[in-house]
Amino acid sequence: MEKHVLLSPPDLSGNELSYVEQALQDNWIAPVGPHIDAFEEEFAAQVGSSHAVAVSSGTAGLHLALLAAGVSAGDVVFCSDFTFAASVNPILYQQAIPVLIDSDQTTWNLSADLLEEAFKKESKKPKAVIVAHIYGQVAELTRIKKLCDEYGAVLIEDACESLGSTYHGKHSGTIGDIGVYSFNGNKIITTSGGGMIVTNKAHLAKKMRYWSAQAKTPAPYYLHEEVGYNYRLSNILAGIGRAQLKTLASKVEKRRANFERYHEAFLENEKIQIMPMDLPGVRSNRWLTVVKIKQPAKVMEALAAKRIESRLNWNPMHRQPFLKTATFYKANEIAVSDQLFANGLCLPSGSNLTKEEQDYVIQQVKLLCDSKENE
Ligand SMILES: Cc1ncc(COP(=O)(O)O)c(C=O)c1O
The missing domain is CATH 3.90.1150.10 (Aspartate Aminotransferase, domain 1)
Incomplete structure (x- = not known):
């Protein structure tokens, strides 16, 4: 075959250019702008979540999710073992301690049995659990969520690979407390690079949006009461995301x-x-x-x-x-x-x-x- 058959290349819908052109025409070449707001709204509606926060990558989204879960130095976080390193890296950004959990044979994702064992055995209980839905297969969320609720751990779904997968009628990423998606070049929809966080908790969405844009406190001068991050998605990329999401x-x-x-x-x-x-x-x-x-x-x-x-x-x-x-x-x-x-x-x-x-x-x-x- 003449053509190179690629693993998972971008698949343009044909409408991306008109959104990008609009951003250029309106001079919204910034990490603020109408495409970002619209992309967040349209995304939240599509997956059935109350709030969505557009960020520069799935990794950035996972980092903010851990911050929202209150994870800091010395805290324990349980995490999938069979995943990409980006699921675990943000735990180390926070100087927290990852505990890795093997998969089960039926979902290939974090085993609920082993999660239960880890909850019972670990003397220091985790602040959060990150469960990755690998290759689009969804983990056994009913049991995993029940265990997290029982032990008071925040459930973060790493849905970077599973946008569009559903679990008992709900979108993967919307079942735990916080879900994170990736729009990296090889994902099911792409913005070349980007990500989205979803949650039904308004206060968490507000906090994550604030941290993603350098944690600016509204004031007539630059005021920062907390450490912030430059994690916001650009308005141009959000335009590409809007066109992609429709397909x-x-x-x-x-x-x-x-x-x-x-x-x-x-x-x-x-x-x-x-x-x-x-x-x-x-x-x-x-x-x-x-x-x-x-x-x-x-x-x-x-x-x-x-x-x-x-x-x-x-x-x-x-x-x-x-x-x-x-x-x-x-x-x-x-x-x-x-x-x-x-x-x-x-x-x-x-x-x-x-x-x-x-x-x-x-x-x-x-x-x-x-x-x-x-x-
Ligand atoms: C399971 C998983 N988690 C996290 C990420 C990180 O996403 P991003 O590349 O957008 O930072 C990816 C993909 O790259 C992934 O496959």
């Missing part, structure tokens, strides 16, 4: 259709196992489709030679040198996150992936997995 529903359908096609294509192949199907009540956005195979690194390299981009699964947090002293809860000798890392390969899953491109990917993956060299 979210169709992007979810396209990614779900990709998943279905992969699922059907690999059904009969015993060497290729697809990620779990949706659990009852869950509807994943299928941000990335993942297969479990014997030699993912070798297959990834061979696919690259065929102009197909794929990625290994997240390398779990307990394996990261910067977290080597963190406590890690797992149920068995070999952690679920380790198995997922050892066998998982993310396949091209963009909402603009053509049928022809996907057929080519399927053909190459089958060829490589059936080959003796990759056993």
Whole structure:
């Protein structure tokens, strides 16, 4: 294939330019402006949350969520182990102590059983729990939320990968106390870089918006009573976000259709196992489709030679040198996150992936997995 088949490239709706042009014409080239306000309102309405705060990245959003949860130096925060480092970094920005929790086999996300064990065993209880919904699959939120409520921990959903996924009819990110989404270039909708925080608590939204714009106290001169951050999304990028948001529903359908096609294509192949199907009540956005195979690194390299981009699964947090002293809860000798890392390969899953491109990917993956060299 001539064209490079990418993992999850941006998918423009065609209307982005008119929003950007409007911002330029009106001279709103700032981290304030009408697109930001409108993007926040439209986003909150779309996911069914009372408040939304637009920020410069998902990481910035998670940092502000921890601040809103009152997390400071020496506090404990429980966090998913099978995730991207950006879920955990903000805990360290606050000089707090991350405790890592392994995944379960059915959701690939933070295990409610292990969370319960950690709540019981840890003498210092956590101020917050960060649960990441990886590849669009949603964690077992009913139990997780119940446990957080019981132990008085703020539940932060890292929904950076799961915008558009629903859990018993509610959007992922809106079930805990605070939810955070990412609009990074590879996400289901993108502003090139950006993020959104949602919450139903007005006072938390107000506080996070205030911190995101340098914590300015209204006064005729510059007055700052607290440390602030330069985390606000720009008005131009919010314009791109508005255009992208309008196509979210169709992007979810396209990614779900990709998943279905992969699922059907690999059904009969015993060497290729697809990620779990949706659990009852869950509807994943299928941000990335993942297969479990014997030699993912070798297959990834061979696919690259065929102009197909794929990625290994997240390398779990307990394996990261910067977290080597963190406590890690797992149920068995070999952690679920380790198995997922050892066998998982993310396949091209963009909402603009053509049928022809996907057929080519399927053909190459089958060829490589059936080959003796990759056993
Ligand atoms: C699970 C997860 N958390 C957090 C982030 C951070 O988002 P951002 O890149 O917008 O800072 C990402 C993606 O990049 C992610 O995949």
